[in-house]
Amino acid sequence: MLALALGGFGIGTTEFVTMGLLPDIAGAMDVSEPVAGHVVSAYALGVVVGAPVIAAMAARVDRKKLLIWLMVAFTLGNVATVLAPSFATLTAARFVSGLPHGAYFGVASLAAASLAPVGQRAKAVAAVMLGLSAANVVGVPSATWLGQHLGWRDAFVVVAFIGLATVAAISRYVPHLHGIRLTDPRTELGALRRPQVLLTLLVGAVGFGGMFAVYTYITTTLTDVAGMRVGLVPIVLMLFGLGMVAGNILGGVLADRGVDRAILGGLICMVVILAAFIAAAHNPFTAAAGAFFVGASGAALAPALQTRLMDVAHDAQTLAAALNHAALNIANAAGAWLGGLVIAAGFGYTAPALVGTLLAVAGVLLFTVTLWAARRSA
Incomplete structure (x- = not known):
């Protein structure tokens, strides 16, 4: 390991x-x-x-x-x-x-x-x-x-x-x-014909974008909104990374107890944490704590999404598992782009957290549809 x-x-x-x-x-x-x-x-x-x-x-x-x-x-x-x-x-x-x-x-x-x-x-x-x-x-x-x-x-x-x-x-x-x-290429490409694979990838590409919307602009948020000294920013970035480590470990434990519950619960937590970060960003101490929890909420989703993709792909697990990281990179690009749009529109550096909250809400709705489709097909 x-x-x-x-x-x-x-x-x-x-x-x-x-x-x-x-x-x-x-x-x-x-x-x-x-x-x-x-x-x-x-x-x-x-x-x-x-x-x-x-x-x-x-x-x-x-x-x-x-x-x-x-x-x-x-x-x-x-x-x-x-x-x-x-x-x-x-x-x-x-x-x-x-x-x-x-x-x-x-x-x-x-x-x-x-x-x-x-x-x-x-x-x-x-x-x-x-x-x-x-x-x-x-x-x-x-x-x-x-x-x-x-x-x-x-x-x-x-x-x-x-x-x-x-x-x-x-x-x-x-x-x-x-x-x-x-397997063989034809079998692996068959993953793209499975609705549950595509829906789970979409959940990751949309819901995970909330974390990146905040992380991309975290430095300026900390200095301009929270009033933090530039020299303290690396410490907060390290806290963000520690949050990712903690979230990753917790996400693995929860996913072993129930993959679908872990994804839905993780997305709901992300909605709450990103919404709270809009207010928390105005104080250096709460902003630092918020950065930790934003990192944790995002990383907690990754093991569950990866495991679910392997489960629903059946005999095309390699492609489905690999596509998870393509979806997360799409989330990275989309979150950063949308966060930049609201900043450029003059809404300030707390606006990316609002964008992230909406993306996480969209992730919750998409996963609800995913679960409904799975039950219907079963």
């Missing part, structure tokens, strides 16, 4: 450290910061493209070998990032780095679930996702500090070494995954 989580730690670090180093990348590449933001979009696009394509085309590949090759590709993408001579090649390198993201988490989640004791599948999935959450507490702050003081490329050197360490750890500690039945 730790070997699989190490890959998630590397993926989480490379995904989020780019945001903290955008000014440095923009200055080094002689482009504006909004243009430099295209490297973030390129990575997200790589996730969305790579998740279904790799999961379907590699359906016949032994799952342990596939995990190793995915991390090799991830490492090479980050090496290409370090060596990129121009902004165009850097953008292409970030796209390549994102390609293995969704497929890795999908296969790693299946691997963890197949190795877990009876009744602990969701906890095992949460253990894999824990690497992604831990990256926001340790990996991203450390790599950002390193990139700011030694040069942005050095941050991705660290990520490349994490990738190599993951390849070695998986080779050594993950057994051959005989419990996962190999």
